Amino acid sequence: MPDDTMPECDPLLEVPLRLYLLCCLTDARWRSLAEVAGALDEPVASIISHVKTLKWTEYLETRGEGCGLEMRLTDTGVEQLGAHVAALETVVGKAARLSAKVRRRYQPAESVPVKAEDHTWFLKRAEVRFAEAVGDNVRLHTPTGVHLVRVPISRLARAWEPAFARVHRSYLVAVDAVGALHRMPDGGTMIQTDCGLVPVSRRRLAALRGELLRMAR
DSSP: OOOTTSOOOOGGGGSHHHHHHHHTTTTOOOEEHHHHHHHHTOOHHHHHHHHHHHHHTTSEEEESOGGGOEEEEOHHHHHHHHHHHHHHHHHHHHHHHHHHHHHHHHSOOSEEEEEOSSOEEEEEGGGOOEEEEETTEEEEEETTEEEEESSOHHHHHHHHTTTEEEEETTEEEEGGGOOEEEEOTTSOEEEEETTEEEEEOHHHHHHHHHHHHHHHO
């Protein structure tokens, strides 16, 4: 069903060049064809058909011919341009608000609650170097210690991507905490962080290298 609250844009002005052309005439003064083309940084040949369309629909009026052609907005043109721009501003504003709302909803949590015996405190995500799954819980490894939190690693992975990479079924690592990649005698790969080594599964190694190269650019 159509949205009755949606502002009505002018179909005639949904062609960007026509909209820009009218914007060059907003002071309703006579402007030459060459002057308008120069303001638009377009050749005269590319705008002449739009001038004819806008004249036929009475959005602008013209006088003279050929190189001496001049134009200006009519009252109808002023009214339609104003209404169309206002409708566009409403649409863009709503789109921006919706996008911001979604970003806020899915923005990675900046901290995670850690429960002790008689209190709960909040560990900053920036302090975590890597996360290790332990059943349905996760150990968060930080320079100040290891902290157990009750959250599945899959949920943490969704919340903390892309700052954290899922490098193994049981491990997440902060991408900017990767100090080096070490090839092990058994053919496996380990990530070096300042809080210890983290294993990388073979199928996730290429993606990790790609992310590290992207960050290095």
